[in-house]
Amino acid sequence: MVWRRKVFLSSKHTLSVLVEDEIGVLSRISGLFARRSFNIDSLAVGPTQTPGISRIIMVVPGDQKTVEQITKQLYKLINILKVEDVTFTPSVERELILIKLDCKQNQRSAIMEVVNIFRAKIVDLAENFLIIEVTGDPGKIAAFENIVHNFGIIEVARTGKISLTRSSKINSEFLKNLTEEKL
Incomplete structure (x- = not known):
C-alpha cells in the first residue's frame, strides 16, 4: 500500500x-x-x-x-x-469557551446531558442561567456551541486557538481519518 x-x-x-x-x-x-x-x-x-x-x-x-x-x-x-x-504540522490544538445559557428548570437535565457528553463543566449556576466551560479542539468547541444554541445563548467568551507541535510527529487527525476509512 x-x-x-x-x-x-x-x-x-x-x-x-x-x-x-x-x-x-x-x-x-x-x-x-x-x-x-x-x-x-x-x-x-x-x-x-x-x-x-x-x-x-x-x-x-x-x-x-x-x-x-x-x-x-x-x-x-x-x-x-x-x-x-504550523497549519500542516502534527500538533495539539485547544480552545476554551465560556457560554452563558438561558436555563429554564425544564431544560436543565437536557443541558446536563450535553455537558456530560462534551466533558464540559458548569462553572456558575443561577436560577435561570448557567455558565458552561468547554475546552478542546476547535471542532469540539464549534460542535458544542452549535448544539447549545437552541437553549438560548446569552453571552459567549472564547479564547483564540493555542497550539504546540507534536514531538512524536504523529498526525492524530490523519490516524482518525484512516480509522474511519477502515470502518
Whole structure:
C-alpha cells in the first residue's frame, strides 16, 4: 500500500510566533497587519517556558503566498525570534469557551446531558442561567456551541486557538481519518 500525503490549500493558517517579551511588541505586530491589510481571526499570547520569551498563536486567513509574505514581514520587526506556520504540522490544538445559557428548570437535565457528553463543566449556576466551560479542539468547541444554541445563548467568551507541535510527529487527525476509512 502506497501512502500519499494530501496537501490541502487552507484558507486559514496557524502561525506560532516566538517574541521577546518587550513593551510594544504586540502593538508592532498588529500595526504591521493593519498596514498590510491582513486580518487576524484569532490571537492568543502567553509566556513560554523561557523567562522573557512569549508565544503568540495567530490564525490568519489567506493562501500560502499570503502566509509567506506575512512571515517575511514579521521577521523584519524587532523582538521577533521565530515564525512558524504550523497549519500542516502534527500538533495539539485547544480552545476554551465560556457560554452563558438561558436555563429554564425544564431544560436543565437536557443541558446536563450535553455537558456530560462534551466533558464540559458548569462553572456558575443561577436560577435561570448557567455558565458552561468547554475546552478542546476547535471542532469540539464549534460542535458544542452549535448544539447549545437552541437553549438560548446569552453571552459567549472564547479564547483564540493555542497550539504546540507534536514531538512524536504523529498526525492524530490523519490516524482518525484512516480509522474511519477502515470502518
